[in-house]
Amino acid sequence: MPDRGFPSEEFRTRITRLQAAMAEAGETALLLTSQADIFYTTGFLTRFWESPARPWFVIIPVQGDPIAVIPSIGADLMSKTWLTDIRTWDAPFPGDDGLSLLSQTLADLVPETGTIGLPMGLETHLRMPLADYHQLTQNLAPRRFVDATNTVQRTREIKSDGEVAKIRAACAIADRAFSRITEYASENTTHGQVFRDFQRILLEEGADWVSYTAGGAGQGGYGDVISPAGDERLTAGDVLMLDTGAVLDGYFCDFDRNFAITRADDAAKRAYDQLYQATDHVLATLRPGHKASDVHAMFVDSLTKQGATPGGGRLGHGLGVTLTEWPSFTPYDHTELRAGMVLTLEPGVEIAPGLFQVHEENIVLRDNGPELLSTRAAATLPILR
Amino acid sequence: MPDRGFPSEEFRTRITRLQAAMAEAGETALLLTSQADIFYTTGFLTRFWESPARPWFVIIPVQGDPIAVIPSIGADLMSKTWLTDIRTWDAPFPGDDGLSLLSQTLADLVPETGTIGLPMGLETHLRMPLADYHQLTQNLAPRRFVDATNTVQRTREIKSDGEVAKIRAACAIADRAFSRITEYASENTTHGQVFRDFQRILLEEGADWVSYTAGGAGQGGYGDVISPAGDERLTAGDVLMLDTGAVLDGYFCDFDRNFAITRADDAAKRAYDQLYQATDHVLATLRPGHKASDVHAMFVDSLTKQGATPGGGRLGHGLGVTLTEWPSFTPYDHTELRAGMVLTLEPGVEIAPGLFQVHEENIVLRDNGPELLSTRAAATLPILR
Numbered sequence: 001m002p003d004r005g006f007p008s009e010e011f012r013t014r015i016t017r018l019q020a021a022m023a024e025a026g027e028t029a030l031l032l033t034s035q036a037d038i039f040y041t042t043g044f045l046t047r048f049w050e051s052p053a054r055p056w057f058v059i060i061p062v063q064g065d066p067i068a069v070i071p072s073i074g075a076d077l078m079s080k081t082w083l084t085d086i087r088t089w090d091a092p093f094p095g096d097d098g099l100s101l102l103s104q105t106l107a108d109l110v111p112e113t114g115t116i117g118l119p120m121g122l123e124t125h126l127r128m129p130l131a132d133y134h135q136l137t138q139n140l141a142p143r144r145f146v147d148a149t150n151t152v153q154r155t156r157e158i159k160s161d162g163e164v165a166k167i168r169a170a171c172a173i174a175d176r177a178f179s180r181i182t183e184y185a186s187e188n189t190t191h192g193q194v195f196r197d198f199q200r201i202l203l204e205e206g207a208d209w210v211s212y213t214a215g216g217a218g219q220g221g222y223g224d225v226i227s228p229a230g231d232e233r234l235t236a237g238d239v240l241m242l243d244t245g246a247v248l249d250g251y252f253c254d255f256d257r258n259f260a261i262t263r264a265d266d267a268a269k270r271a272y273d274q275l276y277q278a279t280d281h282v283l284a285t286l287r288p289g290h291k292a293s294d295v296h297a298m299f300v301d302s303l304t305k306q307g308a309t310p311g312g313g314r315l316g317h318g319l320g321v322t323l324t325e326w327p328s329f330t331p332y333d334h335t336e337l338r339a340g341m342v343l344t345l346e347p348g349v350e351i352a353p354g355l356f357q358v359h360e361e362n363i364v365l366r367d368n369g370p371e372l373l374s375t376r377a378a379a380t381l382p383i384l385r
Numbered sequence: 386m387p388d389r390g391f392p393s394e395e396f397r398t399r400i401t402r403l404q405a406a407m408a409e410a411g412e413t414a415l416l417l418t419s420q421a422d423i424f425y426t427t428g429f430l431t432r433f434w435e436s437p438a439r440p441w442f443v444i445i446p447v448q449g450d451p452i453a454v455i456p457s458i459g460a461d462l463m464s465k466t467w468l469t470d471i472r473t474w475d476a477p478f479p480g481d482d483g484l485s486l487l488s489q490t491l492a493d494l495v496p497e498t499g500t501i502g503l504p505m506g507l508e509t510h511l512r513m514p515l516a517d518y519h520q521l522t523q524n525l526a527p528r529r530f531v532d533a534t535n536t537v538q539r540t541r542e543i544k545s546d547g548e549v550a551k552i553r554a555a556c557a558i559a560d561r562a563f564s565r566i567t568e569y570a571s572e573n574t575t576h577g578q579v580f581r582d583f584q585r586i587l588l589e590e591g592a593d594w595v596s597y598t599a600g601g602a603g604q605g606g607y608g609d610v611i612s613p614a615g616d617e618r619l620t621a622g623d624v625l626m627l628d629t630g631a632v633l634d635g636y637f638c639d640f641d642r643n644f645a646i647t648r649a650d651d652a653a654k655r656a657y658d659q660l661y662q663a664t665d666h667v668l669a670t671l672r673p674g675h676k677a678s679d680v681h682a683m684f685v686d687s688l689t690k691q692g693a694t695p696g697g698g699r700l701g702h703g704l705g706v707t708l709t710e711w712p713s714f715t716p717y718d719h720t721e722l723r724a725g726m727v728l729t730l731e732p733g734v735e736i737a738p739g740l741f742q743v744h745e746e747n748i749v750l751r752d753n754g755p756e757l758l759s760t761r762a763a764a765t766l767p768i769l770r
Contacts, residue, residue, distance in 0.1 A: 004615065036437075048611040050597040050630060051709040052421075052508050053702065073698055076609035092699065092713050094507055120516035122479055123437050131505035131532055133515075147516055196588045199595075203585045208577075208613060210584075210594065212435040224461035226433040228593060230389065245435060313458055314477065317438065324436040328477050 001206065002165045004249055005043055008082035010162055014041060014155065015060060021151040022062045028114030029106060030060040030148055033127040036321045037119070040156055041066055043081045045250045047209065048074070054091040055128040057102050061109050069102050099132050103139040110143050117148025123326050124149055153326055157318055158340035164364050164373070166251035167319065167342055169206075171362050171374045174244050176205040178257045186384055187236055187262050191217055191229035194240070202246045211252070212245030212323050217261075220268045221355040236262035239357060239381070245323040252323050254344050255360040255374045260383045268357065271308065271349045272381035275359035278302040278347045283363070283370050292327035292335045299329070299347045311348020311356050319344050319362060341365045342373065386591065387550040389634055390428055393467035395547055399426060399540065400445060406536040407447045413499030414491060415445040415533055418512040421706045422504070425541055426451055428466045430635045432594065433459070439476040440513035442487050446494050454487045484517050488524040495528050502533025508711050509534055538711055542703055543725035549749050551636035552705065552727055553758045554591075556747050559629050560760045561590040563642045571769055572621055572647050576602055576614035579625070587631045596637070597630030597708050602646075605653045606740040621647035624742060624766070630708040637708050639729050640745040640759045645768045653742065656693065656734045657766035660744035663687035663732045668748070668755050677712035677720045684714070684732045696733020696741050704729050704747060726750045727758065 018041070022030060032038055035049040038058045049056075057069040068078050071091035078086050087105060089098045110116055118126070126133055137145055159167070177198065184197035194217075199210045215229070216222030217240040225241065234240060243256035258272060281302040282295060296315050303310045314333075318325030319342045327335035329346070337343070343365060348358040359377065363370040403426070407415055417423055420434040423443045434441075442454040453463050456476035463471050472490060474483045495501055503511070511518055522530055544552070562583060569582035579602075584595045600614070601607030602625040610626065619625060628641035643657060666687040667680060681700050688695045699718075703710030704727045712720035714731075722728070728750060733743040744762065748755040 045613055046611045047597050047599060047613070050707075052510065052707055053699075053709050053711075053713065074611065077612050080612075090698070090715075092507060092715065092718070094717050097507060118515065120519075121514055122477060122482060124514055125437065125510060125512050126515045127510050129506055129509055130503065130511045130518075131534075134505075149516075192593075196591075196593070200585045200588045203581045203588075206581075208581070209598070212432050213594070214432060226431045226458065227462050227465075228430055228432070313475070314438075322435075322437055324438050326438075328438065330475075330477065332479055333477070 002162070002169055002249070006162050010160060011041065011043060011082050013160070015066065017155045018060055018151065019062055021155055022060070022117060025117065025148065025151050026115060027117035027146060027148055027151060028062055028110045030117045030151065031106070032058045032060065034125060035127070037152060039250055039321055042068065042078065042083050044074070044078055046074070046077060055098060055132070057098065059105060059109065067105060069098060069105055071098070097132065099135060103136060106140055112142050115144045115146045116140065117151055118145050119149045119152050120147040121149030156320065157325065158338060159320060159342050159364065163251065163320065164342065166249050167253060167362065168373045170246055170248040170251050170253035171255065173202060173205045173207050173248060174246050174253045174255065175375045177201045177244070178242070181259055182384060185234060185240055185259060187234055189234050191232050191234070194234070194242070195229035198242055198244070202244060207246040207248060209247050210244065211247050213243065215240065215242040217241070218355070220265050221271065221351045221357045223354050223356065225358065234261045237265060239264070239268050241358060243360065250321060252319060252321070253362055253374065254319050254323055255362050256358060257377060258357060258359065258381060260381050262383070262385055264381050264383050267351050269381050271351050271357040272359070274303055274306045274308040274349055275347050275357060276377065276379060277306060279345050279359060279361060282345050286337070286365065286370050288337060288339045288365060288367060290337050292329050292333040292337060293331050295329040295337070296331055303347065303349060309350040311350050311358060313348070315348065316344045316346040318342065337365055339365055339367045387547070387554055387634070391547050395545060396426065396428060396467050398545070400451060402540045403445055403536065404447055406540055407445070407502060410502065410533065410536050411500060412502035412531060412533055412536060413447055413495045415502045415536065416491070417443045417445065419510060420512070422537060424635055424706055427453065427463065427468050429459070429463055431459070431462060440483055440517070442483065444490060444494065452490060454483060454490055456483070482517065484520060488521060491525055497527050500529045500531045501525065502536055503530050504534045504537050505532040506534030541705065542710065543723060544705060544727050544749065548636065548705065549727065549758070551634050552638060552747065555631055555633040555636050555638035556640065556759045558587060558590045558592050558633060559631050559638045559640065562586045563627070566644055567769055570619060570625055570644060572619055574619050575616050576619070577616055579619070579627070580614035583627055583629070587629060591633065592631040593633055595629065595631050598628065600625065600627040602626070603740070605650050606656065606736045606742045608739050608741065610743065619646045622650060624649070624653050626743060628745065635706060637704060637706070638747055638759065639704050639708055640747050641743060642762060643742060643744065643766060645766050647768070647770055649766050649768050652736050654766050656736050656742040657744070659688055659691045659693040659734055660732050660742060661762065661764060662691060664730050664744060664746060667730050671722070671750065671755050673722060673724045673750060673752060675722050677714050677718040677722060678716050680714040680722070681716055688732065688734060694735040696735050696743060698733070700733065701729045701731040703727065722750055724750055724752050
């Protein structure tokens with residue numbers, strides 16, 4: 001297991017990279033409100049974000065150190081990070097839930113001609129009450145709020161060696177949990193029990209917590225893969241897919257595995273093989289400089305040549321401090337892929353109308369191509385007898 | 386265990402109540418974007434929200450049935466809910482991620498003189514990209530967007546019998562996990578191992594997933610209660626507190642328990658007793674018609690009379706489809722407490738500067754006072770020998 005946390009130099013490097021991007025974009029300060037952005041810049045790690053009660057703010061000036069403007073309940077934990085400028089208020093406080101403190105802090109940092117960058121684009125959310133944001137923009141006028149999605153995403157998407165090590169360790173936890181599949185999935189087990197046991201075993205194998213599990217099971221494949229598990233039982237001929245975002249020290253894995261129950265029909269075996277070959281094709285072909293849309297095309301090309309019908313939706317995405325990060329392997333996302341990006345390769349095939357199989361691996365993109373972070377899936381569909 | 390889901394009449398009742406509040410507030414339609422609001426109005430339950438990639442929308446017209454405007458990956462699951470009007474797009478789609486479909490749907494429903502309600506207040510977040518929201522308000526002008534926090538919160542805060550049954554069952558899962566404490570906490574166990582095992586046992590006891598665990602441990606009490614667990618070991622004289630938000634069928638419990646390791650000093654026992662007595666005082670005193678701030682005063686009054694120093698922050702809150710809901714038991718929140726509210730009672734005492742103990746129970750407020758949903762904590766500090 002990698003050491004917990006990061007040395008403060010890691011955060012200084014991240015801030016330096018952010019500040020270079022800010023300077024280029026003409027942003028005087030960056031206002032961060034999300035769990036992911038605040039964890040990335042400070043190391044502040046807590047499950048307390050599960051409570052929607054309180055907003056949290058971190059400000060990155062274009063020069064100088066970050067400032068945390070946070071509820072006092074977080075002061076102790078934030079003081080254990082590398083940050084030294086921590087300003088607090090007693091939240092929740094109706095009528096002024098940190099707003100005047102935040103306004104004053106930003107007003108002192110940003111001249112009236114300056115701009116405040118805030119992520120506003122695809123895959124971002126403003127984690128503060130919208131009415132407070134409206135008030136904030138009024139308090140700070142004539143300073144302008146601008147979209148800083150590019151600043152944040154182009155910085156966060158390149159992972160350091162330390163980050164890759166944590167994602168690799170999260171993947172290893174899931175690898176070990178999948179390798180114990182015979183302990184928790186067989187004919188007659190309910191889907192609900194499989195999902196609960198899968199999470200239990202992820203914890204036994206070292207996950208700090210399990211933020212995501214999903215899956216599907218049905219004869220020869222599955223349809224929907226986002227439903228919670230019910231009381232249906234696994235039956236012979238089912239293909240069971242389990243997918244997880246297990247978390248280690250704030251970093252996610254995100255990959256799935258397929259298993260046939262007792263027996264597998266030829267169509268299920270063939271679909272598995274097609275997905276495996278398509279993934280091999282991308283593993284061999286993908287290089288920095290390709291676009292996200294190129295990866296989609298590689299998958300479609302390989303699957304189509306094999307006579308398969310590619311599954312809909314995106315066929316992979318970024319990964320890191322959230323379960324999914326940009327970019328998306330769709331025909332529409334032309335983000336350039338660069339060395340240091342951690343990505344999921346997630347092709348799907350439609351075996352029959354509404355009947356799918358999906359396959360997923362996690363990689364880090366290196367100068368010479370993909371390096372696997374998950375242990376490569378079995379080359380043929382495993383059958384649990 | 387209660388049956389999964391709710392009959393469609395339950396949702397029709399919720400929508401009727403929301404629509405009455407909307408009519409009173411003059412809102413022509415309600416636009417919902419959060420996991421909690423969408424689950425509450427539709428029953429759409431999935432862990433897929435963990436991915437920030439895609440926005441999801443549900444529109445409640447002031448008359449008529451809700452309309453879902455969602456990514457196509459959710460169409461299958463949404464079609465299993467009571468909703469029949471489901472409109473989809475292939476997300477993520479850069480440049481128009483559902484925005485034109487949402488704009489058109491709202492434009493057809495809401496006349497130009499109408500208003501669109503959106504939760505904008507305390508404890509709410511807009512779960513869509515801010516730039517898309519700005520574009521949406523322009524697309525729909527001169528229709529006005531107004532703050533519908535009150536509409537949503539006054540409706541959601543009164544739980545039906547079916548909702549209370551689910552929260553009670555979630556509490557029972559945590560009760561059983563706490564009752565097995567000797568299996569996973571004793572002198573020399575690391576905090577990290579205790580936290581992992583606690584989650585594992587919550588799953589064994591029937592939790593669908595464990596969205597929140599927190600805790601603290603230290604000699605005679607603890608400081609910070611939001612930090613993740615580390616490699617420190619439990620030692621004799623520690624007080625260990627574990628807190629959980631375990632989820633059953635989309636509903637949370639949220640309560641904690643304290644345990645002394647091997648022995649307890651008098652100050653720790655006294656603090657426990659003071660918190661127990663203060664909770665008993667509120668359990669006996671609280672009635673519909675009290676304000677949230679009254680509960681804070683009841684706790685402070687009881688603790689002060691006992692010679693204790695009340696812990697800072699809020700001393701309880703609402704509970705339901707998120708780990709914490711409004712109101713907050715602080716001096717500043719004057720929300721009226723009504724029968725049907727599910728609440729946490731969560732007093733704290735400061736034993737010495739920076740050294741705390743907290744205590745938590747879950748209740749539903751009835752006409753004649755609180756009804757416990759958690760099994761009342763032991764009357765004296767349990768000592769694990």
